[in-house]
Amino acid sequence: MLPGWFGFGAAVEQFLASHSEPGMGLLREMYRHWPFFRALLSNMDMVLAKSDMHIASRYAELVTDAQLREVIFSRIRSEIDASIGHLLDITEQRELLESNPFLARSFRNRVAYIDPLNHLQVEALQRYRAGNTDDNIKRTILLTMNGIAAGLRNSG
Secondary structure (H helix, E strand, C coil): CHHHHCCHHHHHHHHHHHHHHHHHHHHHHHHHHCHHHHHHHHHHHHHHHHCCHHHHHHHHCCCCCHHHHHHHHHHHHHHHHHHHHHHHHHHCCCCCCCCCHHHHHHHHHHHHHHHHHHHHHHHHHHHHHCCCCCHHHHHHHHHHHHHHHHHHHHHC
16 A cells, blocks of 8 residues: 555645645645546545554564664654645545545455454464465465455555
């Protein structure tokens, strides 16, 4: 999901710094009247809603260099917070996917199946990296990849 939103928060902050208060009004007007910008933010709304920092932190634990992990993951955490905040501000929503309740409900129903697959995948990757490269571990990694992708649907 990262490529679908990373950098948005920083870009909006830079835009607002150079356009001050009228800048947010302009972004809101663009959202209301420009179909391309509206579609862009709608897609970003979806991928941000599907981004789970708790799950991401489990994958981050796979990075053995603790200092590198913290530097990169703290940057990702900061950027997702800024991206969500600015997206909600521009779209004037209180929460992600507020404008698409059907998708929000559909994804909430799928999370119960996707989350365990993520945890299984992290465990399988840890074992594989520790040297357990038998076929069952490889198969688990591939099956969890397919299951997660199927559960995420168009963004998997």
